Amino acid sequence: MRSSLFLAVASAIIASVAAHDGPHDTPETPSVCLTTPSDASCSTYSIPNATITDAIADICKTSSFLPGCSLNTACSADSTLNATYCAPLSILATLCSAPDDGALTGAACTKTYSVFCASNSLIPACKSQRAFSGLPSGKVVTGTVYSVCQEMPMMTDCKICPGPDATTGYSICDEVKAWKGLCLSMPDMTQCPSFNTMCKNTTFAPFCDAKYVSPSGNNGSTTTTTGSSATPTPNGQTKPSSAGALVGSWIMTSLLAVVAGVSAFAL
Structure with missing residues (x-):
C-alpha cells in the first residue's frame, strides 16, 4: 500500500516536470x-x-x-x-x-x-x-546614378557607388543613398524626374529628406530577447535552452532513483 502511494506521488512529480519542460516541436501544415x-x-x-x-x-x-x-x-x-x-x-x-x-x-x-x-x-x-509607389527598380537607379556621375564625376555622392558590375549591371553599393544625394543636390538634372515625382508624392523621410538621420544605435539587423532561456524554433514555438534541458534531465534522473529506492524499501 505504502509502495503504491510513493509510486503514485513520484509519477505525479515526474509528469509535472515533463510538462514544465515545454511542448515538443510539431510541424505545422502550410x-x-x-x-x-x-x-x-x-x-x-x-x-x-x-x-x-x-x-x-x-x-x-x-x-x-x-x-x-x-x-x-x-x-x-x-x-x-x-x-x-x-x-x-x-x-x-x-x-x-x-x-x-x-x-x-x-x-x-x-x-x-x-x-x-x-x-x-x-x-x-x-x-x-x-x-x-514611385520607387524605381535597382536597374533604373543604377542607370541614373551612373549617368549623372559620368557627366559630373566630381559630385560628392558619386563617391558612394562604383560603376555598374560588368556581370550583373548593378552598382554594388547603397544605390538609393547615392540617388537621393545626387538628385537633392541638383533636382533639375535631366536624370532626376523619377526621384522628384516619388518625393512629391511621399513623405518617406529616409529617401526624400536631406536632413533625416535614422535613430542612433539601432541598425535594425538583429533582434535580441533578454530574460528568457527559451530558443525560438522554426514554427514559432520555443524550446528549453541547453542548460534548462540538462537541469530537467538531472531532476528526472534523481526522481527515478528515489522511486526505485522507495520501491525496494517497501518490498
Missing part, C-alpha cells in the same frame, strides 16, 4: 492560402510574418543594393516610420514588383509573393499593403 490564395477561406487569412521576412532576407542577403532592400534597412532602423511604407508585405511587394530586377529576386518571389499575392488572391493584405 495554409492552403500560401499555394491557392483564391480559396474562399483566404478572405480572412493573415500571412505569417516569418514567411514574408524570410523571403525579404533571402533576397537582401545577396542583393542588399536593391531599392527594396534599402527600404527594408530604413524601416528596420526606425520604428517610427509610416507603416504604409514599412509593412513587411509592402517591402516584399516592392522587391517582387520590379520586373527589371527579376534576375535577382525571381527565385524568392516566384515561390512566395508571386504565388500568395497573385492577381486572383483573396488575402486582404495583398490588396492593402502594396509596393512602395
Whole structure:
C-alpha cells in the first residue's frame, strides 16, 4: 500500500516536470492560402510574418543594393516610420514588383509573393499593403546614378557607388543613398524626374529628406530577447535552452532513483 502511494506521488512529480519542460516541436501544415490564395477561406487569412521576412532576407542577403532592400534597412532602423511604407508585405511587394530586377529576386518571389499575392488572391493584405509607389527598380537607379556621375564625376555622392558590375549591371553599393544625394543636390538634372515625382508624392523621410538621420544605435539587423532561456524554433514555438534541458534531465534522473529506492524499501 505504502509502495503504491510513493509510486503514485513520484509519477505525479515526474509528469509535472515533463510538462514544465515545454511542448515538443510539431510541424505545422502550410495554409492552403500560401499555394491557392483564391480559396474562399483566404478572405480572412493573415500571412505569417516569418514567411514574408524570410523571403525579404533571402533576397537582401545577396542583393542588399536593391531599392527594396534599402527600404527594408530604413524601416528596420526606425520604428517610427509610416507603416504604409514599412509593412513587411509592402517591402516584399516592392522587391517582387520590379520586373527589371527579376534576375535577382525571381527565385524568392516566384515561390512566395508571386504565388500568395497573385492577381486572383483573396488575402486582404495583398490588396492593402502594396509596393512602395514611385520607387524605381535597382536597374533604373543604377542607370541614373551612373549617368549623372559620368557627366559630373566630381559630385560628392558619386563617391558612394562604383560603376555598374560588368556581370550583373548593378552598382554594388547603397544605390538609393547615392540617388537621393545626387538628385537633392541638383533636382533639375535631366536624370532626376523619377526621384522628384516619388518625393512629391511621399513623405518617406529616409529617401526624400536631406536632413533625416535614422535613430542612433539601432541598425535594425538583429533582434535580441533578454530574460528568457527559451530558443525560438522554426514554427514559432520555443524550446528549453541547453542548460534548462540538462537541469530537467538531472531532476528526472534523481526522481527515478528515489522511486526505485522507495520501491525496494517497501518490498
